[in-house]
Amino acid sequence: MSLLFGQFVRGMAAGARLFEYINMESSIPLVGGVVIPEDQLQGEVEFRNVSFTYPTRPQQLVLENFSIHIPAGKMVALCGPSGGGKSTVAALLERFYDVDSGSITLDGKNLDQLDPKWLRGHVLGFINQEPVLFATTVMENIRYGRPDATDSEVVEAAKLANADEFICSFPNGYNTVVGERGVTVSGGQKQRIAIARALLKNPTVIILDEATSALDSESEKVVQEALDRVTKGRTVLVIAHRLSTIQNADIIAVLAGGLVAEVGTHKSLKKHRGLYWDLIRQQQLEEEVQELVSHEREKAHHG
Numbered sequence: 001m002s003l004l005f006g007q008f009v010r011g012m013a014a015g016a017r018l019f020e021y022i023n024m025e026s027s028i029p030l031v032g033g034v035v036i037p038e039d040q041l042q043g044e045v046e047f048r049n050v051s052f053t054y055p056t057r058p059q060q061l062v063l064e065n066f067s068i069h070i071p072a073g074k075m076v077a078l079c080g081p082s083g084g085g086k087s088t089v090a091a092l093l094e095r096f097y098d099v100d101s102g103s104i105t106l107d108g109k110n111l112d113q114l115d116p117k118w119l120r121g122h123v124l125g126f127i128n129q130e131p132v133l134f135a136t137t138v139m140e141n142i143r144y145g146r147p148d149a150t151d152s153e154v155v156e157a158a159k160l161a162n163a164d165e166f167i168c169s170f171p172n173g174y175n176t177v178v179g180e181r182g183v184t185v186s187g188g189q190k191q192r193i194a195i196a197r198a199l200l201k202n203p204t205v206i207i208l209d210e211a212t213s214a215l216d217s218e219s220e221k222v223v224q225e226a227l228d229r230v231t232k233g234r235t236v237l238v239i240a241h242r243l244s245t246i247q248n249a250d251i252i253a254v255l256a257g258g259l260v261a262e263v264g265t266h267k268s269l270k271k272h273r274g275l276y277w278d279l280i281r282q283q284q285l286e287e288e289v290q291e292l293v294s295h296e297r298e299k300a301h302h303g
């Protein structure tokens with residue numbers, strides 16, 4: 001009895017916390033608002049003088065007078081030091097939070113007038129290259145992107161994402177269970193599942209949160225190929241962790257201290273020899289050190 005009592009008390013406390021979250025009211029409505037008709041949707045995004053603090057940390061201004069224009073169909077990459085606010089920009093575009101001042105617009109319409117369900121379900125596709133995979137079949141893991149998608153739509157998305165081939169090589173194909181009790185998938189395969197997931201929505205605007213971990217060059221090529229294919233013709237906001245992948249972006253913005261410190265193309269920013277140039281050199285140095293360390297390790301291992 002005494003043993004069980006401890007468990008009972010812990011269960012009660014955990015349960016109470018759970019219901020506290022379930023019963024919370026969202027300050028941002030989940031549905032309702034304007035929907036832009038599909039034939040008029042262009043996908044032009046603009047942040048104008050946005051200032052933002054997280055509600056839980058009111059003393060820290062994360063974005064201050066942040067402005068950026070993403071023309072329809074173009075790719076804008078955000079890079080910059082860790083903690084500079086890159087992911088926050090993406091969270092604001094998905095309207096997980098409202099801005100404190102300034103505005104975010106989609107095709108000239110303020111985000112807070114638009115229907116959040118439509119915005120998240122039909123307009124924005126979020127590709128997180130380090131996705132959570134659920135302990136279920138590959139089919140269901142991809143379908144998670146749009147629960148009402150048919151099997152053939154899932155397969156179509158997987159093909160575009162360069163994922164169909166490796167999925168078919170699994171023992172049960174699309175019905176193979178992944179995760180702890182199933183087959184393990186490699187980093188590159190995970191990334192392609194993430195791309196297929198996002199593609200199911202046929203999004204107008206893609207937010208691409210890059211993977212932090214590097215892949216070997218062969219899988220990197222396959223993933224990049226899939227990304228190039230799916231981002232073509234769409235508006236893309238890349239949250240870049242590695243600078244090597246964003247050289248072809250139409251616009252690169254360096255985010256530091258909550259605002260755009262530098263903006264331009266890879267070529268113009270390199271020429272400018274400012275923050276972007278520093279970041280490139282820093283990353284090269286880190287890569288060289290890493291290479292040296294692994295080389296030394298190998299030597300020690302064999303010696």
Ligand SMILES: Nc1ncnc2c1ncn2[C@@H]1O[C@H](COP(=O)(O)OP(=O)(O)OP(=O)(O)O)[C@@H](O)[C@H]1O
Nearest residue numbers: 054056057062080081082083084085086087088089
């Ligand atoms: N949910 C949150 N609540 C409170 N503060 C947060 C939250 N998320 C991020 N922050 C803070 O906001 C600042 C900007 O964080 P953000 O994640 O946007 O930066 P980042 O440029 O994406 O960094 P990284 O490259 O490391 O991912 C950081 O100081 C961070 O601690």
